[in-house]
Amino acid sequence: MFLFKSLSLYLLIDSNFYSKKGVLLKLSLSYFIACLLIVLIWAGSFIFIRIGLKDFPPITLAFLRFATASPLLLIFYLFNKNKDEKETHFNLKFIFLKLNVLALTGVxxxxxxxxxxxxxxxxxxxxxxxxxxxxxxxxxxxLFLNEKLNKRKILGILIAFIGVSILVSNGWEKINFSSTQFLGCILMLGAALCWAIYSILTKKVLEFNSNLTITLITFLLGTAHLFPAAFILENPLKAIFKASKIGWLSVFYLGFLSSALAYFLWNKILIKSEVSKVGAILYIIPIPTIIFEYFLLREAVATITLIGAFLVIVGVYLTELA
Known part of the structure; x- marks a missing residue:
């Protein structure tokens, strides 16, 4: 119930649903469904990544994810390319500079x-x-899109940062910079920075180019990046031949749902909203993730984790009211 209320709040405060006079417009059911699907799919992806890592090394699992997603998205593209409202105009600079940056940061x-x-x-x-x-x-x-930052947004950001800092420091205990917990948190911060850069750049690129085409090329380039990395740094063939059925189920979940479908929906709503408001969707993801983790992985969630999650959600509430 809280998940649905959080999504409803997000949609109600999005500027796309208000006229200039502040009159509430009719909510788009398809927009709501897209947001809900993204939340549930990406919440589940954290669970399936953990499951998949039992059978595959990290880069190999990432490669298999996008090696699965890219052909699926290509088939969808071939059947729907004539329905695109925008054409994508290619040149060498566009492909090798902008799209490779998207593939690096987003894949x-x-x-x-x-x-x-x-x-x-x-x-x-x-x-x-x-x-x-x-x-x-x-x-x-x-800095780059001329969106405004007011006092309430700043307060929301600070509260969210406190919540995350509790997790990184394990409840503000003495930080052990050599601990696996600290390393894992720093790596996830790197992922967050990459995703933010990808979303900002994608919003710019999609102003004049097809969402479906850009998503497909980004996936193909990202897969091309991951292929040599997996073979140079890991031993993917050994893992592939020894993987269990549940390991392959994780690959297909991550490839079909978490990548092909969710990325297309994410880029679609990026076109219709302020980047900072679209990012609010991510704040809701921990709620179903905690539920899935408890029932599917049988892992209890620590009290300090719940406190951190609560502060993060309060932070987005304040940010989105701004």
């Missing part, structure tokens, strides 16, 4: 950081720390 580097991180921290902690994406997005939006 390869992002998931190398995230998958290695989840070897050391729980799914719930990871899903909370990734919420710093929103803080990075707000700051980047102010």
């Amino acid at each position: 390869s580097l992002l998931y190398i950081f995230q998958f290695y991180s989840l070897k050391f921290i729980s799914a719930s902690v990871g899903s909370i720390i990734i919420n710093l994406t929103t803080i990075f997005m707000v700051l980047f939006s102010v």
Whole structure:
């Protein structure tokens, strides 16, 4: 119930649903469903990453994820390319500079950081720390997209930062910089920074280019980045031949749902909203992640984790009221 209320709040405060006079417009059911699907799918992805890492090394799992997602998205593209409202105009600079940066920040580097991180921290902690994406997005939006930062947004950011700092320091105990907990948190912060950069750049690129085409090319380039990294740094063939059925189920969940479907929906709503407001979706993800973690992984959630999660959610509430 809290998840639905949080999503409802997010939609109600989004500027797309208000006229200039502040009159509430009719909520878009498809927009709500897209947000809900993203929350549930990406919450589940933290669980399936943890499961998949039992059978596959991190970069190999990331490669298999996008090697699965890319053909699915290509098939969808071939059937729907004529329905695109925008054409994508390619040149060498566009492909090798802008799209490779999108692929690095939104696929390869992002998931190398995230998958290695989840070897050391729980799914719930990871899903909370990734919420710093929103803080990075707000700051980047102010710097590069001319979005405004007021006192309430600043307060929300600070409260959210306190919540995340509790998790990084394990309740503000003495920080052990050599601990796996600290390393996992730092890696997840790197993933959050990558995702924020990707979202900012994607919003700019999608102003004049097809969402479906850009998503497909980003996936293909990201897969191309991960392929040599997996073979140079890991032993993917050994893992592939020895993987269990549940390991392969994780690959297909991450590839089909968490990548192909969720990325397309994410880029779709980026077109319709302020970047900082879209980032608010990420704050809701820890709620179902904690539930999934308890029932699927049988991992109890520490009280300090719940406190950190609460502060993060309060932070986004204040930020989105601004």
